Amino acid sequence: MKKHLKKVDLKNVKLNAGLLAQKNKLVRKEVIPYQWQALNDELPDTEPSHAVENFKIAAGRSEGEFQGMVFQDSDVAKWLEAVAYQLTVNSDPELEKRADEVIDLIGEAQQEDGYLNTYFIVKEPEMKWKNLAECHELYCAGHLIEAAVAYYKATGKDKFLNIMQKNADLIESKFGPEADKLKGYPGHQEIELALIKLYEVSGKEKYRDLAKFFIDQRGKDPFYFDQEWEERGKIDHWDDFHQNVKRDYYQAHAPVREQKAAAGHAVRALYMYSGMADVARVTGDQSLIGACKQLWDNTTSKQIYITGGTGSSVQGESFTFDYDLPNDTAYTETCAAVALVFFAQRMLHLEKKGEYADIMEKALYNGALSGMSQNGKRFFYVNPLEVQPEVCEQREDHKHVKPTRQKWFGCACCPPNLARLLASIGSYIYSQNEEQLFVNLYADNQSEFEFKGQNVEVSQKTNYPWDEEIEIKLKAEKEVEFELALRIPGWCRKAALQLNGKNIDLTEIIEAGYAKIKRKWQKDRIKLILKMPVEKIYANPEVREDIGKVSLQRGPIVYALEEIDNGKNLPAVYLADDAELKAEYKEDLLGGVTVVKGSAYKLDKDSFGSSLYSTQKPEFKQIEIQAVPYYTWDNRESGEMLVWLNRKI
């Protein structure tokens, strides 16, 4: 069996042009500076973050009270992580200096024993490690560790890494199987992933073992969060949190290997599954691999929206049950789409199957990208598939759905999470082991890999996802053998491949969603065509909210109707099964996107009159529709939006 794939070094992948490059550049040019302003309370008309100020207070540089969420530190961490990824690829001395200053500040805030969490340092020092369930202590540590690893890899500077190793060592001294240690685990998973990164960068097995401990510990009886609650005198951080929250919210309803369906808070769940996949990969634990597959299958074949969004309920921001996918009350947090990208990449690195990359691509281009505006300064936390602004504003059960992108959030987890994903997106394009190079995503880029001691330059020339054609060039000093695996996406029903001008029969070389060519490479040219007709996609009739409906997709991009293009009352639009739809690239629209156009029908309210109910059928009128990529919605004008159209059947 060939070896597991691994993430490639971000610094070896340079994005040139196209959608992912645009978004990556947007993060560098706009999002990182904007979020720096947010973290420093410099944005007008938004709830102050206070996140940097909290560190200053903890460091003794400022006087004052801790403010913001108990997990406010993580916003700084995610910002630093995004900065690190940018610095990996693009030198920016001024930004690096700013980051170094923040790291100095973090170092000053750290306590003698390695403890580092501004909430507990400033506000409740006596409550350290006593409320794992609610207080995100390990979650914040995890984000800081991820940032530290990223910063070390980006700059080679180890100050931040040392700070966080010291912190991780403290945590390791508090938690573990030994009799004198706490048996708890994070209320919000995250440190599991971080500890594996720290293990991989440091080689210290204790970090891996601690990650495994946290995963193995979850779901055991008696319930740790009951115990700690009793022990701390039944004090809640959030009003009545302990009594109102069920065990599955934290994925602690059963040991992870016994969990059969995605459950509870979606971001917690997907972070945990990602951590499980990491631990499974580095330990080879087969039962854990099995659990990952089970939870992957349930998530992606029963509980996922067509946009890659997950978490269909605002209550607990959570997974619910199979096929329960309401479009207008969907929660589908941006962070959950980001987390699904993480999970998908990890599953691909456990098992070389295109379905993982398919979901990674779907979540990235739809449910994740939708979280950030064209200008990088407005955000969605919730990403519904149907919006009626009047309903969102007036119905309490839709209040979580904002019909317009927001400047910032009191709970600001999503914007910096998306920033760190997009800043590091280059590292999702390829995966590698000693013998194989997997091309998972298509994007115009120039990259370098090493096979058998030889440098191989690989470049992609494409305007994917708008164009069907990808040109890939490989260049090496001397010829070198390895297997190149090109993903043939699940959405693609017709693909063609040329190697150095010669057609290759794909049917013979496709294996689990990748076209594999093993040969000696030196100076070679590949042309891959992934046909992208506009597709009508139907949902399983078990999804009651999509019955009789159809959505539009082209390549990996899911489309939506917006009021600005199609008028009001979008739910009255019908598409005939045989409707001809055409794709049209519009350079000046929304940063350059392909739109979908065609004829459709609309129930005509004028034909019905003013009655509320009548025996007279409302008639149809013909209309022309234009659909835009789902991720671009609400970038021009606030209004209705709809992904699933009625079928005229």
Next chain:
Amino acid sequence: MKKHLKKVDLKNVKLNAGLLAQKNKLVRKEVIPYQWQALNDELPDTEPSHAVENFKIAAGRSEGEFQGMVFQDSDVAKWLEAVAYQLTVNSDPELEKRADEVIDLIGEAQQEDGYLNTYFIVKEPEMKWKNLAECHELYCAGHLIEAAVAYYKATGKDKFLNIMQKNADLIESKFGPEADKLKGYPGHQEIELALIKLYEVSGKEKYRDLAKFFIDQRGKDPFYFDQEWEERGKIDHWDDFHQNVKRDYYQAHAPVREQKAAAGHAVRALYMYSGMADVARVTGDQSLIGACKQLWDNTTSKQIYITGGTGSSVQGESFTFDYDLPNDTAYTETCAAVALVFFAQRMLHLEKKGEYADIMEKALYNGALSGMSQNGKRFFYVNPLEVQPEVCEQREDHKHVKPTRQKWFGCACCPPNLARLLASIGSYIYSQNEEQLFVNLYADNQSEFEFKGQNVEVSQKTNYPWDEEIEIKLKAEKEVEFELALRIPGWCRKAALQLNGKNIDLTEIIEAGYAKIKRKWQKDRIKLILKMPVEKIYANPEVREDIGKVSLQRGPIVYALEEIDNGKNLPAVYLADDAELKAEYKEDLLGGVTVVKGSAYKLDKDSFGSSLYSTQKPEFKQIEIQAVPYYTWDNRESGEMLVWLNRKI
């Protein structure tokens, strides 16, 4: 102009057979004894009511604490009112004795000055009249007054009436325009209707004036409920109630004459509109009549479900905005349908238009009757138009929708409210003034009216709403002239009328929904045929939840599909626009009902396979459906239910 119509005396209408007679008898035989058990905490496995016990404690007969809702007294009041209506028509010495004992108890509980509310007597005597917003003091008084008037009319005994007059006199001494009186009004409307009944039975204008005061006072600035909250030291009865509840919840967002749309808590609203119509009728206040019409129009042409249910949101149990009528999260409280029957009858008595009786009939046969099971011992509080049990059980935003009828409720307003309506349903069939007899509802009955000093016997022979034919006989000693107005329902597109065997051209005699025959009557026979084909009903395309859907109606009865007849996944059922549907009376089903049968289609999940999303369309299979009257759902087996089917278009 002819005089206003008035309610006829219940004692003059004897129901013989048919659906309304069945339900009326059910209340007498089952519901009243069952609810008596409930009020006395004799039902196993249900939350204890404690309602009778509270009176015993207030009367000093028992020791203990007040328990239950702050408005628990009203459950006893509504039970007594239902008992009174039954005693009006059916002598039952044992029941009357029990009622007399309860009345004795109420009298003992009443305080020296006339005060009567067990919550405040037992629990918070210092808070009397200080929290009108939340504590239902005037609401409970209203229900007791209504019961007292009904009991006086039923039995001629005036003890209860005297108790409640004394109580009303106390209230009148506390509230009013005079400088030394409180300027408040009820947090839950109800006493307005009761005071008009008390005015009409006593002739005392002060009760009428107090009702008018309460109505005129509402919506004035400064907001009374703010003032009293400040004055009582910002104490809430319900957690954070004052700060969480907006003025429109109490219909206090504007003076009633300026209110343009039904708003806020639906039962409060419809009780208020009913009270407004009463006050308008007895005062002739034109501006109030205008307000009633405005609110009627909005309610019934923009915010009503096809079942006659209103209140589309659980949040505040409230009206929302025009065309916002979700089927699966509908609140549509049974009490709101009952209240709409009240409002409709009052509007009819303000203005002789069939549309009022149409809505009265719709709400009665659908949204109200659905609140009680076939055996009178299980109840719905919420009456949705679509139910998926799994969704109700697992989704927080559907938690208010119970997929199965309940034994009783902690807040038990609905069961006794429906009982008092059905016990008095005879008084809704006809309306009368000196010159006219209006037949509003069709039901097998024998009745007596007086015109110009002469007794006229009127009988209906019919199995309406299952049969299309109604035979009406009139009999008088001597011939007597009056106008007989027979309602030709709005749902009826083809009607025929014979008078003494001779066809009458309806087009010439129909006026505002009533066929009017003015003549001298002595011994006459009318045959009215209201054709009842199964109708497909469509909603205005502005109702986004009903777009592309169709519901089935026959006569006044709205139909629903149930899982027990049609299998699972009802939302996948499609009906062709040209589907032939036939009605079939089933004597042994659900107490004897007409079902609707026909061919339909269903999206076949087997044709789709196990994918969640696919480019392959799910196919249809043909199925046979059976729809049952909406009000009968969940009487056989718990399961899915659906009113609005997909149109195959």
